[in-house]
Amino acid sequence: MGNPEKPSDAVVGAEGEGATTEVESTKEKSTMTMEERKAKLDALRKKMHASSKANRQSLVEESARQKINAREAARLERQRALAETLRTKADAEERGEDIERAKNWEYTIEENDEWEKKLARKKRRADFEFHDDAHAARRRYKKDLDHLKPDLEAYNRQKEIALGLGPGSLITGFNPTQGASSSQLLPTSQQQQLAAENLYRDANTLIYGDNKPTEEAIDRVVGKINRDVDKKSKFSRKRNNEEEGDITYINEHNRVFNKKIARYYDKYTAEIRASFERGTAL
Template identity: 50%
Template sequence: MPPRKSTRSAKGKQVEPEPAAAAAPPPPAPEEVEAELTTEQPAATTDMEEQEALQEGSGDAGLDLRERDDAPEAGSSSSSGAAAGVDLSERMNKLKELRKRMGESARANRQDVIAEVNAQRASARTLAKLERKRQQAEAMGEKARAAETGEDLERKKNWEYSIEDNERWDKKLARKERRADYSFTGLTSSTGLSDYDDVTRRKYKKDLDDFKPDLATYNKQREAALQSDALVASATGGEVGPVLDGNGLYRDANSFVYADHKPSEDQVDRMISKLNSDIDKRQKRSRKRDDDDQGDITWINEQNRQFNRKLSRYYDDVTRETRENFERGTAL
């Protein structure tokens, strides 16, 4: 039964009583309760089935929406993959082309380097030989033109030389002839028996021909030596002038000044080039030469072959007629 309400309020006011409630209906019988439960059960099951169907429908719709959303993404990924493949192939082709160009440039550079090295290998001897051939060709051309015109070529050339040039030329020819008067046997017509001292002297004379004095450096040293404070009067004119310091420029065995000379870089380079030239000549002279004899074999070993070559070099000119007579059989 519902609870009763008090007739008095908190402030002491009197409240009218409520009307009595209606009588409660009697409780249902157990058979009626079972019947109601059996009738209400299918309705609940139907409601649950409807909810599951709605959920399934919503799930299918979500899957459809996902598939629709994923379809453009798959298409875009496939298109991007194709574009990436095209870019990679283009890059590979470009890399191959660059490598090809690099190889061609490397080969061209190598060929240029080889050509430059071969051009630099032309030694001074080859260039001098070409220059001599050119001068000989020019001389032959002048001689041919002089023969056609009937002009005296020697007289024409002599007009270009002075007396000093002629004297220097005669001295050079005399020196050349004097040095050429030398045989491998050691006997010369001018000096007699030749020995190692004579060979050394000839080598020294030949080196002096290649030696060019540095007159500019000599003049500077001479000017430095003239900076002396000592003054003397000459015996003839009485003129006063500076005296050359013997210890500064012209030294002898009694000089106390030594080891103060410092050669320049040019002089050092000249000395190095001279030493290298001597070493090169010595190596070429002592190298083993190929056997280029095409005639009869007149030697029994290498030493005998070299000796025969020396004999031929020095005596072939004077024994040519005798050898020809022996070959013809008219020597006796």
């Protein structure tokens, strides 16, 4: 029966084997030639390139699938709407009804009036010819009204003070006939009286020029003016590189050619051109 090995001897043996393996691998690496290292680097680069190409291909396929799905959903929605329209038309024909009349039953009187006003406004604005300055000014005024957004909150606050109501009464849908009597609606203080005079001004009022606009209102006006100036500059027909004087060209290429010719021959033809302008040329 042999003597058993001590644990310390086993650990030392394992460490010795690991050190020997590391030394051998280091020797193998050191013994690799330059061609082998280059071949290994090329293989790693090819593998990285193939991986990048596969990732990009999968990304392109996923994007194409998403586009196809969205396009397919839109196509199915159009087909569903068309089928529903055809079915409604067929049902109306079977009952002997007018399809347009049946469709108009879906709209209220207010919506119909608004639609007719929109069509009439569109027809009026389709006239782009210049008639006179008053007509052009009116068209401009109507366009500006479309972009006007009144401050209803400030108006309601001023109206509450003028009517003697509590804060937030008009904003929350206050009904004067139900929530308060007529005596409570009349202004009872000097502040309410001034607010009422400011809100409901007539020909007999003596208040004039006391309105102080807010910073937001001033910025809105300045922005509107800047947009108008920018739009006007874009619609200008004047070229920035165009000199003042007679127009002697028919296009940009001809303008450059005439400018080049004038640089060399204007000093010789100045007298002839002056004679043509005076009408005394022979």
